[in-house]
Amino acid sequence: MKSFKILMLLLFVCSTALIAQSYEKTKYGLKTTTNSLDLEIQFINPSTVRILKSPQGKVYTKESLSVIEKPQDVKYSIVEKDNNIRIKSDIIEVTLNLSSGYISFYDSKGNKLLAENNTPSFTDFNDAGIKTYKVKQSFILDKEEAIYGLGILQNGKMSQRNQVRNLIQGNTDDVTTFIQSVKGYGLFWDNYSPTKFTDNQNETSFDSEVGDCIDYYFMYGGNSDGVIAKMRSLTGEVPMFPLWTYGFWQSRERYKSQNELLEVVRKHRELGVPLDGIIQDWQYWGNNYLWNAMDFLNPEFSNPQQMIDEVHANNAHIIISIWSSFGPHTKPYHELDQNGMLFNISTWPESGLEAWPPNMDYPSGVRVYDAYNPKARDIYWKYLNEGLFKRKIDGWWMDSTEPDHLRWKAEDFDTQTYLGSFRKVRNAYPLMTVGGVYKNQRAISSDKRVFILTRSGFAGQQRYGANVWSGDIGSSWESLRKQIPAGLNFTLTGNPNFNSDIGGFFAGEYNKSWNDGSASKNPMYQELYVRWMQQGAFTPMMRSHGTDLKREIYYFGEKSEPIYDAIEKAIHLRYSLLPYIYSTSWEVTNKQSSFMRALVMDFANDKNVWDMNDQYMFGKAILVAPIVEAQYTPEKIVKVNEESGWNKKTSNTEKEKEKIDFTQKKHTQVYLPAGTTWYDYWTNEKHNGGQEITRETSIDMIPLYVKAGSIIPIGPKVQYATQTSWDNLILKVYDGANGSFILYEDEFDNYNYENGAYTEIPITWDNSSRKLAIGPRKGSYEGMLNNRQFTIILQDGATKKVNYDGKKIDVKF
Known part of the structure; x- marks a missing residue:
């Protein structure tokens, strides 16, 4: 009997020792090995936790390009029971099942927020000669749970459930591997390779082409604002933009001389139509062999300093187009090439000639630079500083920051960058190139805030003074409708600064022989442009831009004409709200708020708004209900891409349209979220929330409602x-x-x-x-x-x- 007791005691001691050795407590959490995987749970702060997984014994180095927050000393407890390890802070609890390796996340009250589904996948992969893995992790969501984020997507969806998306940077899709839930949590998948996002009835997953490890962050904010605050804390806060950036901006593809550009500024001052910014698009440098020379080499810009000085003398600002690529006859190209800092992927423009389609008998030789290389970023800034910043250019229009990758081949992704294969770091390119300009400008000047308008973005880019626009979209009502959920979902990834080309970029489908090939004379385009202008007044940057026609107000008519007056009214409305907008900007910077606010952010208890994609709050007071369907003209269905959009042929197939009476009154439906009282901005009429109302409209009015207490x-x-x-x-x-x-x-x-x-x-x-x-x-x-x-x-x-x-x-x- 005594021997039996001793044996039982030894068994108890051994089993206790085994339990004690099932994990290793670290400064910020724990490490363990289960199911042939090394796993680490690391608290960044009490509400954000990092999960790292890799094949057992695999040694790797992972330095995040997006995450800048350092782990805090978090008070947490660890309890092991029934083959589960529970690690808990004051705000969240993470549970690891040692048998399955699954991880689940709970709030402090024990409510389940998110759970992994199935074991992670590590598939052997040869990445340009480097042995690594394709990585995948799936999760299980509640059936009716709404999720948001993923970047700027042209899919028209508010909630991003029930879809498969290949997340790779493009001209009109800017991707961020981040989602947040109506339940008040967020998930950042910290991987920069092309990634397939899948959501169906079985799983919600991220599946990346390259990964030495699985690396993701779970954060709990309680609501959308809280999640955004955690994401910005993790990846960077938003600096203030100058006040002038919130005025009206006029642009065109392109002003072909400095006189054309100056005429726009002069005309605005003459007409009394507010203007704060003018933008010079490409080819001020000359021909395509001089692409992005970052200097005025085009003879039509013979006195650039005089042009810039006159813009400033007219109390306006100028920003200018710069690219991620260089022509073979430019100084930056030569220095970057000598240092092996240029890629050999096909990019825009392909031909040295301007004609469309590209004449490949005369290739341009334009090449993308290696923005992942800090020395290359410094070289980029050196020429930007010498050629443009010292001339007092006010900001940067960083185009093609995806960058453009045309006629791509699978082997293009084997291209070696400073940080490994292009495949491995593909989606972080905009973060790196925009960050290089921001950091270099800040290093030499604090007198002028950095302002960057750019075509692509990734997690963390909000810290670099960048406003991201939605690319070269087509001019159509469908496209206008898509910009609203695109901007809202981008905001919900943590980056508050979004805008689109007011009127759409490619407007050629509206150029008809009967209106002398000018879309601005086409009533169908006039109506679309006015409604887009009204919606654009309630985005962080109000900017008119596009090709195929001149977008300036005076091409749409004259004062006292309905279309002209409607455009002018939208611009004046924007300026009247500048104190509200600038104070909101401070709230964005100081309190991690947002400009464009999906209705779910402020009215999560009203399920009617969870998937609403055509209304939003601008700041916390104003509900914006843009008119996004044609009321006066037939709605033209336009399908256009970059290749077809550059075809400038004018159609002769349509006969002259009858004159449209834009003075008629129309009607639209507006939903007023529950939980508050609303006032019509224009009439002060009072409405209860939780109902849809009919609002009489006119061509010069956008429905706006103000929340009680504002x-x-x-x-x-x-x-x-x-x-x-x-x-x-x-x-x-x-x-x-x-x-x-x-x-x-x-x-x-x-x-x-x-x-x-x-x-x-x-x-x-x-x-x-x-x-x-x-x-x-x-x-x-x-x-x-x-x-x-x-x-x-x-x-x-x-x-x-x-x-x-x-x-x-x-x-x-």
Whole structure:
């Protein structure tokens, strides 16, 4: 009997030892081996955890290109029970099943948020001579769970359920391997190779072509804003843009001389139509063999400094096209080539001649540079600085940052970059090339904020002062409709800065013989353009651009004509909201908020909005319901891609259309989310939420509704953003609920705000006492307004004026 007891004691000690050795506790979590896989769970912060998996014994080095947050010292507990290891912080719990290797994620109350489904897949793969793996991990979602993200996709979907997408950077699809759920969690798949995303009734998975390991981050924010905050904390915060970037921007493919460009600025000032920015597109450098020389070599730009100076003298700004590739006769090409920093993949333009289709008897020799190489990024900046930045160009239109990859062959992905094969790091190219410009400019100047307009983006790019546009899309109502969910899903990946070519890029389908080949004279295009302009007023950058026609307002008619007046009204509306927009910009930077807000962000309890793809909030006060279907003209179905879009032939097949009466009244349907009261922005008519209403419309009106409790500052009528100080703002107050707003101001175009040079004026509305409190001003900066007037207007018309000197004022209604 005594021997039996000793034996049992030994067995107990041995089994306890085995349990104790089933995992290794680390500073940030644990490591273990299960099912022939090495696995690590690593807390980054109490609400974000990193999961690393690799074949047992596989040694690798993984340095993230997107993630910059360092792991914190997180208090966590580990409990092992019934073959499960539970590792728990104050906010989330991660459970690992030692038998299956599956990981599940829970909130602090024990509610399951997400669970892995099936074991991960590691398939042997030869990546350009390097032995590695194809990697896949699947998850199981609730049947009715809505998920968002994946970048800018032209699929028209709000929720990204029930689809298969090949996530690879393209002209009109900008991909980010990130999703977030209506349940309040996010998942970032930290892999840069082409990745297939699959969601069906069996699984939701990421399947990447190359991976030394599986590496993903799970984060819990409780709601969409919380998830975005965690993603930005992980991959980078958003710097402030200059105030002038939020004005109106005019562009064209392309201004063929400096006189053409200057004429646009002069004409806007002459007509009194606001303008803050003009953009010079490609070939200011000359022919295609001089592609992206980053210098004015085209004789039509014989005095570029005079052009830039005149733009500035007219109180406007200019940004200019730069690319990720160089022609063989340029200085950057020669230096990069000598250092082995150019790729041999087919890119735009293919021919040295401008004619379409490309004449391949005369290849351009244009090559993409290795943006993954820090030395190459410095060379890129050297020529950008010498040729353009020193001339006082205000910002950069970084085109083709995918980059363009034409007529691609499988072996193209074997191209060696500084960080391995092109296949391995393909999707991170825009992050690297945009980051190179941002970092280099900031290193030499803090007087001017970096502003980059670019065609592609990836996780983390929000930290580089970049606004991403949706590429060379076709001009159609279908395309307009798709831009709304595209921008909202991009926002939900953590990058708040999105815009599209107002009017669509390829408009040639509207060029008909009966209107002299000018789409701006075609009523079908006029209606589309006006509605796109109205929607574009409620994006972070309001920018008109495209090919096939001139987009400037004066080509659409004259003052007092319906189309002209509708375009001008949309631009003035944008400028009236600049104090609201700029204060929202500060909230984006300082409080991790967003400009374009999917309705699920603010009304997650209303299931009617989970998959709504045609309305959104702009800031936290204004509901935008753009008209995205033709009301006055037949809706033209346009299918166009980059190749067909460049065909400039004018169609002669359509007869002249009858004159359209754009003065007629029409109607549209608007859904008002539940949980609040709404006010019509134009009439102040009051509506209860949770219902669809019919709104009478006109060609010059976009339906807008304001949430009860909102406070919206309205700025002065101006021709450019900084023309008049905000010394007499209107404060529109919408009662029915308590509300608050912080009016933010700074020096508008430098980085002094990072050192505290800014002011905040807190404004609150107490609905029960009908009292508006304008709180004491916080902070200071050189040149700030010490005294100002506010005109306070309630939605019922009650008005009061007060003088404000920085001290608290209570205004009773």
